[in-house]
Structure formats: structure tokens, C-alpha cells
Amino acid sequence: MTTVPGRRSSTFTRLLRHGFTDPAAAERLLALPALATVRDDPLLLDALGATADPDLALSGLVRLAESQPDGDDRILLSTLTTSKPLRDRLLGVLGASEALGDHLARHPGDWHALATYEASDLHPGVADFEDCLAEAADPVALRIAYRRCLLSIAARDVCATTDVAQTAAELADLAIATLRAALAIARAAAPEDGARCRLAVIALGKCGGQELNYVSDVDVVFVGEPTGGADENTGLQAATRLASHLMRICSETTVEGTIxxxxxxxxxxxxxxxxxxTLSSHLAYYQRWAKTWEFQALLKARAVAGDPLLGEEYIEALSPMVWQAAERDNFVADVQKMRRRVIDNIPAAEVDRELKLGPGGLRDVEFAVQLLQLVHGRSDPTLRSGSTLAALQALAAGGYVGRIDAAQLDDAYRFLRAMEHRIQLFRLRRTHLVPEDPADLRRLGRSLGFRTDPVTELHREWRRHASVVRRLHEKLFYRPLLDAVAQLTPGEARLSAKAAGQRLEALGYADPAAALRHIEALASGVSRKAAIQRTLLPxxxxxxxxxxxxxxxxxGFRKVSDALGKTPWYLRLLRDEGAAAENLARVLSAGRLAPDLLLRAPEAVAILGDPDGLRPRRRDHLQPEILAAAGRADSAAAAVAAARGVRRRELFRTAAADLIGSYGTEDSPAxxxxxxxxxxxxxxxxxxxxATLAGALRAAVRERWGDELPTRFAVIGMGRFGGHELSYGSDADVLFVHEPRDGADDQEAARAAGLVVEEMRRLLQLPTADPPLLIDADLRPEGKSGPLVRTLASYEAYYRRWSLVWEAQALLRAEPMAGDPDLGARFMELVDPLRYPAEGLGEDAVREIRRLKARMESERLPRGADPTLHTKLGRGGLSDVEWTVQLIQMRHGWSEPGLRTTRTREALAAAHAAGLIATEDAQILDEAWVLATRVRNAVMLVRGRPGDTFPSDTRELAAVARYLGFGPGHAGDMLDTYRRVTRRARAVVDTLFYDA
Known part of the structure; x- marks a missing residue:
């Protein structure tokens, strides 16, 4: 084959097209005499082009042909030309494995092992491999026979006759046959030892799980017993010599390499x-000394060689211990710590290439699956498989892992194992590092089916699968539910009806019979939903x-589950997503408000599984959502219903976060x-x-006037609303102000403003099962006798001529909340001189405020109420602290800018900073105000309706105590603490407010 210098031959071009990286060298090889009979065969070129490395395959074929005895090369090449199975299998192996190419060059007749393509050849088992190894009478012969068997496994692998799981199983079966052959050689070398002992070989790890690599340590445990009249010491010495010889046969390096x-x-x-x-020695050790990881190592244990009865006795004796390991103290934490330790020990330069041990690698899948098996397998025998993929399938079938998650893990594991297999197959070396050399990466990518741009495609798929593994590993391996399940006894985990009744009573359930009915309704049956419930309920x-x-x-859980029973994400959320299940349990058992809200909007359960779900949304996010919903509604009533839907969801978010104790904002953590x-x-x-009032205002305006009223309109928050101190059951104290637009008729503007107020109140009072939102306008000029809405000029005239000191005090908490922002700002400019009077309050005004406070204490406290436990009007309660702070604001606000705030705690801190109140007094008042506010919130959360006193019902009182951080049985301590804190606060109030 000669070509004009500088011009490429047609063969050269064809070789390039078929994937050869060095066509010139390939041309020279094809021109060698050894390939004379096949060099022009197009089928050969196609077959070479289909291999992982055509250059390597062609080189290996030349070496194999040249190594054949005289005449046999023609048989090889002739068979290669006429037999597609041999062509694909032989060239596939030669293109994927340099080491097996070397073996064929040393043992040129072994290519015949690839020539047969019978059904029995597709999936050989241990017995088939034993037959292939039967004639190996020494270690060298065993290595040769082992590699011959490996040839056929590799051929099935690279030709995709078997998938990665079948290949791994065949490799494990070959390893078992090899262990048996090695033990037979050892026994033949020392028959007297064989007569003195029974020896069983127990495979662990990947060999035990039938998922072995091409090159891997084969982890084993040896069990021995004396026999033939030998004493225990003699028998164990004989067994030890046999075991040691077996290990040497497989492990030592000879001219044929290592098995x-x-x-x-x-x-x-x-x-x-x-x-x-001995078996008894093994049992004694595992019963007394074994660590958590040692039981995890036994998960895949299987008797594979030696005395089968002894091996089975070992498995039967130790298996129960394996499935009790999860009951050990800190079991889940220990397994998680062990996984982190493995990652920490990977050299920094290798961590990104580590296919097995690195983040997103094979170990992440295996550890996650094994941890789930050990935790749930105690009560579910279907999970007790040594195979990672089989166990993963069982976990999905049992509802312990989501179907989609399981499918993604299965795909990722198969891909990563295929990568590992092909990396090891090349030189038959034990490695888990992805190569860096471009030629190695190209071969690896082509072996996995990537042909357009093998290296790029390989990296993309590898990173994609690794990312999936890492995400799901974190999700499954570290989810809180696992640790909680592990702490249950097997009886609890199985939810046995008889045992459950006694257990429920011991746990404090008042009606165990009713609880059992709920459990039966939730967990009975064979559906996937019931299976997941059986995991969750204990x-x-x-x-x-x-x-x-x-x-x-x-x-509450049964009601929510019934409401969301056909929603696929609900149980998956509780099982998989962080602390969702524990959060739901806390919310449902802490009182009535949050469960009632949840049952009216069950989809809000999703909030509990979102890491940011328990952070409340600010007004600048809520108001646009509510206004948009109101704008899409067909009527004012529908618009307010939409606003109520948002309010219901956000009330639940706030209440849930409060109960769970992980409250935070979008900008600050809990x-x-x-x-x-x-x-x-x-x-x-x-x-x-x-935001809800803004939505009601938009609905009221659009119903009659479209997008614009004939007058500007603003809602001013007062009281706790204006002070940003609302509790769950608070009304919204407001003032309404309007100002006719330029050119508008004053009477028409006033009429429009009045209709808007009436419509807002009507809409917000429509019947609903949600907690009410009541508008209270009694702090307006002239109180209930005055008009609901006034112009800015009318407010100015009234405050200038008629305002009383209590009205100025009420305005301390005024802040615009909805409507026209410019009008709201001008209202604030109007009232600032009134609430922060120049030169402070005169003595007459101070005496009037004190008189009003004393009158309120004597007249407004409900009849029969305990003044030491009433959070609003009682001794040292909210009113005491707030009036004291407000008096300081009115006296000094004109000269101390920090006091000009609507918020009680901010004003108290400012008064302390200005030296107007001592440090201890400020701390006492702040503690009392915070405690009283928390009690009011707790009462609403627990009872589902507002109240200013502690509940009288024992369970409700206990629930309030739990909310406030007092343990079971300490409700009395809570009341004592409240009385003590508020008594100290009242003493400070007497000094600062009443000048006592």
C-alpha cells in the first residue's frame, strides 16, 4: 500500500472516519503479513470502529495473530471474518482492555473462549465458573483459568449482552468459584489440616452482595471448628493455615499477575x-465489643466457600444482630460520621476524580441505601438484600424512598459503576480515579457509548449523575426522620395493634382506643400510601x-392526611424533606389555631418542608400578591375572599414558625x-x-368607581396595629382620612369616602371560618359619635379646637397602613405636634393621663378576673407598661428623636438610652411586656380564640406552658413566674407613672 507523499490514502481517510487516532500507524499494522487475509474486509474495519479504542483493538489483534502457532492464525482470522459474535466480542475486549490483550498474547488459544455464543454462555453462575476452574491444580493455572473466565465476562459487558448489575454479579460468582478452587488447592497441599477442621469462608462487601468490580479486594471472614477428634486449638491452627494458604493463592503475584x-x-x-x-467466639465478640460499622459491614455477609453448614450457622446467628444494630445509641450519627470521615481522608488533589469515595460517588449511594436498610429493615424483611440496586428497588416498593428518587439513584449508580468497570478493565488495576489523560478519557467515553465528543459528553454525564447522587444522598442520608425511626423499638416500628394500645397509654394519649382507630385508618392496607404511613406514624x-x-x-394528622390523601407530594414531603414531619407534628399538637388554618388550606403543609417556608413574607411582597388577586376577581366579595386566602396561608406560616420556634424573616435568620x-x-x-386592608380597599373602590375614587383616601393604623404589635387575635384599630381631588365636588367626595369605608367593613365582615379581621374605628374624633371618615382639613380643625389629651396619646401609635401614601404622610405631619407637644406635657395633662389610667384600672377589668393574671389590664401587664412608656414619649418626645416611634419596645429602649429610665427598670418593664404579649399569643394559638387571661382548662393551660418553655407538669411554675415578673413591673410603673 503506497501513497503519493503528502496525499492521504482512501484507507487513511476511512480509518479516521472509524475513530482511529493514529491512522498512519493503523495503516502500517493492516499492511503486516499477519493480517493479509482480512486487511481489506470492510466488516473488520466497521467492527474495529465500534470499539472503545480502535487503535488498541487493532494492535491487540496483530499481537494475537502473530502469537498463534503455525496455521492457527488462519483459523483465527477466518473465524473472525465469518462469525460476527466472535468479531464483536474479541475486538470489543481488545479495544477496552490492554491487560486482557496481554493475556491473549501470552495464551493465544484462549480466544476460543469467546467463539461460543450459546444461551448458556449468557449468564453463567458459580457452578459454571467452577467447571471452568476445575482443572487448575496450582496457583499459576488458577490465574490463567481465572483470566480466561474474565475474558468472557468482559466480552458480554463491552458488547452490552449483560448490564452493569449482571456483570457485577458474574464477577462475584467468579470470585466465589475462585475462592472454592483456591481452598481446594490449599486442602490438597495439606490434607491433614483439612481433616482436623471445618472451615467456612464468609464473603462481605461487594462479593457478598453480588456486585463485585473487575479488580477489587474480596472481603472475607473465616469461621473454623475442630473436627476429627482435634481439640479446639489444634483445629483452629489447621483452619488458620488453610485460610492463610487460600489468601496467598489469590493474592500473591506470579508471572501471570494477581487474581x-x-x-x-x-x-x-x-x-x-x-x-x-470459632462461631461462639464470633458471637461473643459481636455481642460485647463490635462497633456500629462492623454490623454495617455484615449487611452483605454470605457463606460462599468451605463448609456450607458452618457458613449458614454463622449467617443465621449473626443476622439478627445486624438488624438490631440500628437500636444502638447514636447509630445513625455514627454511620453519618463514618461517611464524612471517608471523604475527609481523600487527598485534596484526588477528591474531584474519586469515583467511589468522593462526594456524589458510589459510596454516597451505598451508604444511603445501607442506612435506610438497617433502620427500616428491622421490621421489614423485604429490605434485607445484599445488593445495592435490589435493596434500592425494595426501598422504593415499600415507600421508604420516592419512586423518582429511587429511579434517579438507580440510573446514577449504574452509570458510575459502568465507569468504574471500564476504568479498571483497561489495565485490570484496582482504581477508582477518573483518568486525566485525554486518550484514556476518550477510550472511557467511547466505551460508554459517547461518540460525537466522547470526553465532553462523558464529563457532562458524569457530573450530572454525581450531582443527582449528592443531592439525594444529603436528602436520604441526613433526614431527621431516620434518626427518630432508629430510636424506636422494633415493636414500636411495627405498630402492632395490641402493643400499640399499651404504648399509646404510656405515652399519654387520653383515648388510646380512638388513637388506634386513627392509626388503623391511616396505615392499614397494602397501598403505597399505607406503607409510607406505617413508616411515619411510629x-x-x-x-x-x-x-x-x-x-x-x-x-389533626388524620384529618390532614384524609384531605391530602390523593396528593402525591404530601407523604413524600413528610418522608423526605428535612424536618417537615416533625414540624407538622409540633404544629398539630400545640393548639387549635394552626391546625384549623391548615385544615382549611391543607396544601400549606408544603410550607413545613421548605427551608425558607417558615420565614414570613414582608408587606412589599404580600401586598402586590393580594392586589393582583383582587384585581383578577369578578366581584368585590370574590376579591376579598382571595385576599383572605393569602391571609389564611400567611397566618398559618406565622403561627407554625412561632410554634416550631424557628421564626425568622426573609432577611434575618431565626x-x-x-x-x-x-x-x-x-x-x-x-x-x-x-396588605389585607389594601386588598379590601382595592375591592371596595373597583366595585363602584373603577380604578380611581373622586377623593384621595388613606387608612391610618392605630393602637397595636400602628405599633406593629398585633397579636393573633387583635382587632385593627384605624382612622380613615380623605381629601377631594382637584375639581371634585366636596359632597360627592365625602359621600364616596363614606361608601368606601362602609363597603370595606361589610366585605371584611362577610361570614368566614377564618379568624376574623375586625376594623375598629373608635379612636376617631368624637369616638363612636363621630363620622367614620373625615377630610384632612376636618381632622386639623378638630384637633386644633377640641382634641383631648387621650386622643393625643392615642396618636402616638398612628402610622399610615393603606391607601394614598402622600395623604398618609401629610396626616402624620398634622398630628406630630399634637403627640409630641413642644416643651412636653403640662402638669394638668399629666394628671389627666394618670386619672384616666386609674379609672380604666377600676372600671374596665372584667368582673371576677384575677388582676395578677390579666395580661392587658392586670397588674404589671401590657397597659401598665404601655401607658408608662407613652407618658415618657409625650413628655420628652419633642427633644428626644428616638422616642418618636409607634413601637413600645423601641420607645422604651430610646428612653433608657436618653437616661430617662434606669437600666434595671427598663429591663423589668421590657420583660413584663414581652411575657404578657407571648401569653396572649399563646392563648390564641392554643384555644383558637383570643383571650387576655390564662385558660382554666388543664390541657389548654399545659399547652400554654409548653409554648412558653415550661416542661410537662410545670404550669404552676409558669403562673408563679408571670406573677413575679408583673409584680416587679408594677412597682416600676408606680414609681415612673404615678410618681409614687
């Missing part, structure tokens, strides 16, 4: 322990029990300081109320 290392370091005491123990029952009303929690928590709740409820 694989036999690793017995997972035995009791590791390298420091005896190589062979844990949830314990979480419900850690509350003041477990029965209410379970009943607070543990109770004062900050109270402020955040007040801000959230205020923002929600303001």
Missing part, C-alpha cells in the same frame, strides 16, 4: 485479631406525645431571643393585616 487480594481485615479486632475464630406518635395534647395531634420573636410576630401580623 485479587483477599482481605480479612473486617474480622473481629481487625488485623490484631485471630484470622480464624415517629409521629412519639412527637405528638411530646406535647400537651397528643390526641389532638393525631386527630431568633432565640423571646423579645425579638415577639417583635417579628408583631411585624408579620401587622404587614399581613395592612
Amino acid at each position: 485479587w487480594p483477599v482481605d480479612a481485615n473486617l474480622r473481629p479486632e481487625g488485623r490484631n485479631g485471630p484470622l480464624v475464630r 415517629v409521629l406518635l412519639n412527637w405528638f406525645a411530646d406535647s400537651a395534647d397528643p390526641d389532638a395531634g393525631l386527630l 431568633e432565640t431571643d423571646t423579645g425579638a420573636l415577639v417583635d417579628q410576630i408583631g411585624n408579620a401580623l401587622t404587614d399581613l393585616t395592612a
Whole structure:
């Protein structure tokens, strides 16, 4: 084959097109005499082009042909030309494995192992491999026979006759046959040892799980017993010699290389322990000394060689211990810690290439699956498989893992194992590092089916699968539910009806019979939903029990589950997403408000599984949502209904976050300081109320006037609303102000403003099962006798001529909340001189404020109410603290800018900073105000209706105590604490307010 210099031959071009990277060298090889009979065969070129590395395959074929005895090369090439199976299998192996090409060059007759293509050849088992190894009478012969078997496994693998799981199973079966052959050689070398002992070989790890790599340590444990009259010491010595010889046969390097290392370091005491123990010695060790990881190592244990009865006795004796391991203290944490330790020990330069041990690698899948097996397999025998993929399938079938998650993990695991197989197959070396050399990467990519741009496509798919594995590993391996399930006893985990009744009573359920009916309704049957419930319920029952009303929690869970029973994401959320299940348990068992809100909008459960779901949304996010919903509605009533829907969801979000104790905002993380928590709740409820009023205002205006009233209109928040201190049951104290637009008729503007107010009140009072939002305008000029809405000029005239000191005090909390922002700002300019009078209050005004406060204390406290426990009007309660702070504001606000705030705690802090109140006094007042506010919130959360006193019902009182951080049985301590805190606050009020 000669060509004109500088011009490429047609063969050269064809070779390039078929994937050869060095066509010139390939041309030279094809021109060699050894390939004379096939060099022009187009089928050969096509077959070479289909391999992982055509250059390597062609080179290996030349070496194989040249190594054939005289005349046999023609038989090889002739068969290669006429037999497509041989052509694909032989060239496929030669193009994927340099090491097997070397083997064929040393043993040129072994290509015949690839020539047969019978059905029995597709999936050989241990017995088939034993037949292939039967004539190997020494270690060298065993290595040769082993590689011959490996040839056929590799051929099926690279030609996709078997998938990655079948290939791994065949490799494990070959390893078992090899262990048996090696033991036979060892016994033949020392028949007297064989007569003195029974020896069983137990495979662990990938060999035990039938998922072995091409090159891997084969982890084993040896069990021995004396026989033939030998004493125990003599029998164990004989068994140890046999085991040691077996290990050497497989592990030592000869001219034919190594089969694989036999690793017995997972035995009791590791390298420091005896190589062979009796069964009783094994049991004693695992019962007394074994660590968590040692039971995890036994998960895949399987008797594979030696005395089969002894091996089965070992498995039967130790298997129960494996499935009890999850009951050990800190079991889940120990397994998680072990996985992190593995990652930490990977050299930094290799972590991104580590296919097995690195983040997103094979170990992430295996550890996640094994942890789930060990936790749930105690009560579900279907999970007790040694195979990762089979166990994953069982976990999905049982509802322990989502179907989609399981399918993604299955795909990723198969891809990563295929990568691992092909990397190892090339040189038959034990490695899990993705190569860096471009030629190696190209071969690897082509071997996995990537042909357009093998390296780029390989990296893309590898990173995609690794990312999926990492995400799902974090989700499954670290989810809180696992640790909670692991802490249950097997009886609890199985939810046995008889045992459950006694357990429920012991947990504090008041009506165990009703609780059992709920459990039966939720968990009976064979559906996937019931299976997931059976996983969730044992844990949830314990979480419900850690509350003041477990029965209410379970009943609420049944109602929510019934409402969302056909929603596919609901149970998946509780099983998989972080602390969603525990959050739901806390919310459902802590009182009535949050469960009632949830049952009217069950889809809000999703909030509990979102890491940011328990952070309330600010007004600048809520108001556009509500206004947009109102704008899409067909009527004013429908618009307000839409606004109520948002309010319901956000009330649940706020209440749930409060109960769970992980409250935060979009800009700040959760607070543990109770004062900050109270402020955040007040801000959230205020923002929600303001956005809802804005929606009601939009609905009232659009119904009659379209997009614009003939007058500007603003809603001014007063009281707790204006002070951003709303509690769950607070009304919205407001003032309404309007101002006719230029050119508008004053009477028409006033009429329009009045109609808007009436329509807003009507819409917000429409019947609903949601907590009411009542508008209270009694703080307006002239109180209930005055008009509901006034012009800005009318307010100015009234305040100039008729305003009383209490009205100026009420305006301390005035803040625009909805409507025209410019009009709201001008209203504030109007009232600032009134609430912060120049030179402060005169003595007459101070005396009037004190007189009004004393009158309120004597007249407004409900008859029969305990003045030491009334949060609003009682001794040292909200009113005491707020009037004291407000008096300081009115006296000094003109000269101290920090006092010009609508918020009680901010004003108190400013008064302290200005030296107007001592540090201890400020702390006492702040503590009392925060505690009283929390009690009011707790009462609404627990009872579902507002109240200013502690509940009289024992369970409700206990629930309030739990909310406030007092443990079971400490409601009395809560009341004592409240009385003590407010008594100290009243003493400060007497000094600062009454000048006592």
C-alpha cells in the first residue's frame, strides 16, 4: 500500500472516519503479513470502529495473530471474518482492555473462549465458573483459568449482552468459584489440616452482595471448628493455615499477575485479631465489643466457600444482630460520621476524580441505601438484600424512598459503576480515579457509548449523575426522620395493634382506643400510601406525645392526611424533606389555631418542608400578591375572599414558625431571643393585616368607581396595629382620612369616602371560618359619635379646637397602613405636634393621663378576673407598661428623636438610652411586656380564640406552658413566674407613672 507523499490514502481517510487516532500507524499494522487475509474486509474495519479504542483493538489483534502457532492464525482470522459474535466480542475486549490483550498474547488459544455464543454462555453462575476452574491444580493455572473466565465476562459487558448489575454479579460468582478452587488447592497441599477442621469462608462487601468490580479486594471472614477428634486449638491452627494458604493463592503475584487480594481485615479486632475464630467466639465478640460499622459491614455477609453448614450457622446467628444494630445509641450519627470521615481522608488533589469515595460517588449511594436498610429493615424483611440496586428497588416498593428518587439513584449508580468497570478493565488495576489523560478519557467515553465528543459528553454525564447522587444522598442520608425511626423499638416500628394500645397509654394519649382507630385508618392496607404511613406514624406518635395534647395531634394528622390523601407530594414531603414531619407534628399538637388554618388550606403543609417556608413574607411582597388577586376577581366579595386566602396561608406560616420556634424573616435568620420573636410576630401580623386592608380597599373602590375614587383616601393604623404589635387575635384599630381631588365636588367626595369605608367593613365582615379581621374605628374624633371618615382639613380643625389629651396619646401609635401614601404622610405631619407637644406635657395633662389610667384600672377589668393574671389590664401587664412608656414619649418626645416611634419596645429602649429610665427598670418593664404579649399569643394559638387571661382548662393551660418553655407538669411554675415578673413591673410603673 503506497501513497503519493503528502496525499492521504482512501484507507487513511476511512480509518479516521472509524475513530482511529493514529491512522498512519493503523495503516502500517493492516499492511503486516499477519493480517493479509482480512486487511481489506470492510466488516473488520466497521467492527474495529465500534470499539472503545480502535487503535488498541487493532494492535491487540496483530499481537494475537502473530502469537498463534503455525496455521492457527488462519483459523483465527477466518473465524473472525465469518462469525460476527466472535468479531464483536474479541475486538470489543481488545479495544477496552490492554491487560486482557496481554493475556491473549501470552495464551493465544484462549480466544476460543469467546467463539461460543450459546444461551448458556449468557449468564453463567458459580457452578459454571467452577467447571471452568476445575482443572487448575496450582496457583499459576488458577490465574490463567481465572483470566480466561474474565475474558468472557468482559466480552458480554463491552458488547452490552449483560448490564452493569449482571456483570457485577458474574464477577462475584467468579470470585466465589475462585475462592472454592483456591481452598481446594490449599486442602490438597495439606490434607491433614483439612481433616482436623471445618472451615467456612464468609464473603462481605461487594462479593457478598453480588456486585463485585473487575479488580477489587474480596472481603472475607473465616469461621473454623475442630473436627476429627482435634481439640479446639489444634483445629483452629489447621483452619488458620488453610485460610492463610487460600489468601496467598489469590493474592500473591506470579508471572501471570494477581487474581485479587483477599482481605480479612473486617474480622473481629481487625488485623490484631485471630484470622480464624470459632462461631461462639464470633458471637461473643459481636455481642460485647463490635462497633456500629462492623454490623454495617455484615449487611452483605454470605457463606460462599468451605463448609456450607458452618457458613449458614454463622449467617443465621449473626443476622439478627445486624438488624438490631440500628437500636444502638447514636447509630445513625455514627454511620453519618463514618461517611464524612471517608471523604475527609481523600487527598485534596484526588477528591474531584474519586469515583467511589468522593462526594456524589458510589459510596454516597451505598451508604444511603445501607442506612435506610438497617433502620427500616428491622421490621421489614423485604429490605434485607445484599445488593445495592435490589435493596434500592425494595426501598422504593415499600415507600421508604420516592419512586423518582429511587429511579434517579438507580440510573446514577449504574452509570458510575459502568465507569468504574471500564476504568479498571483497561489495565485490570484496582482504581477508582477518573483518568486525566485525554486518550484514556476518550477510550472511557467511547466505551460508554459517547461518540460525537466522547470526553465532553462523558464529563457532562458524569457530573450530572454525581450531582443527582449528592443531592439525594444529603436528602436520604441526613433526614431527621431516620434518626427518630432508629430510636424506636422494633415493636414500636411495627405498630402492632395490641402493643400499640399499651404504648399509646404510656405515652399519654387520653383515648388510646380512638388513637388506634386513627392509626388503623391511616396505615392499614397494602397501598403505597399505607406503607409510607406505617413508616411515619411510629415517629409521629412519639412527637405528638411530646406535647400537651397528643390526641389532638393525631386527630389533626388524620384529618390532614384524609384531605391530602390523593396528593402525591404530601407523604413524600413528610418522608423526605428535612424536618417537615416533625414540624407538622409540633404544629398539630400545640393548639387549635394552626391546625384549623391548615385544615382549611391543607396544601400549606408544603410550607413545613421548605427551608425558607417558615420565614414570613414582608408587606412589599404580600401586598402586590393580594392586589393582583383582587384585581383578577369578578366581584368585590370574590376579591376579598382571595385576599383572605393569602391571609389564611400567611397566618398559618406565622403561627407554625412561632410554634416550631424557628421564626425568622426573609432577611434575618431565626431568633432565640423571646423579645425579638415577639417583635417579628408583631411585624408579620401587622404587614399581613395592612396588605389585607389594601386588598379590601382595592375591592371596595373597583366595585363602584373603577380604578380611581373622586377623593384621595388613606387608612391610618392605630393602637397595636400602628405599633406593629398585633397579636393573633387583635382587632385593627384605624382612622380613615380623605381629601377631594382637584375639581371634585366636596359632597360627592365625602359621600364616596363614606361608601368606601362602609363597603370595606361589610366585605371584611362577610361570614368566614377564618379568624376574623375586625376594623375598629373608635379612636376617631368624637369616638363612636363621630363620622367614620373625615377630610384632612376636618381632622386639623378638630384637633386644633377640641382634641383631648387621650386622643393625643392615642396618636402616638398612628402610622399610615393603606391607601394614598402622600395623604398618609401629610396626616402624620398634622398630628406630630399634637403627640409630641413642644416643651412636653403640662402638669394638668399629666394628671389627666394618670386619672384616666386609674379609672380604666377600676372600671374596665372584667368582673371576677384575677388582676395578677390579666395580661392587658392586670397588674404589671401590657397597659401598665404601655401607658408608662407613652407618658415618657409625650413628655420628652419633642427633644428626644428616638422616642418618636409607634413601637413600645423601641420607645422604651430610646428612653433608657436618653437616661430617662434606669437600666434595671427598663429591663423589668421590657420583660413584663414581652411575657404578657407571648401569653396572649399563646392563648390564641392554643384555644383558637383570643383571650387576655390564662385558660382554666388543664390541657389548654399545659399547652400554654409548653409554648412558653415550661416542661410537662410545670404550669404552676409558669403562673408563679408571670406573677413575679408583673409584680416587679408594677412597682416600676408606680414609681415612673404615678410618681409614687
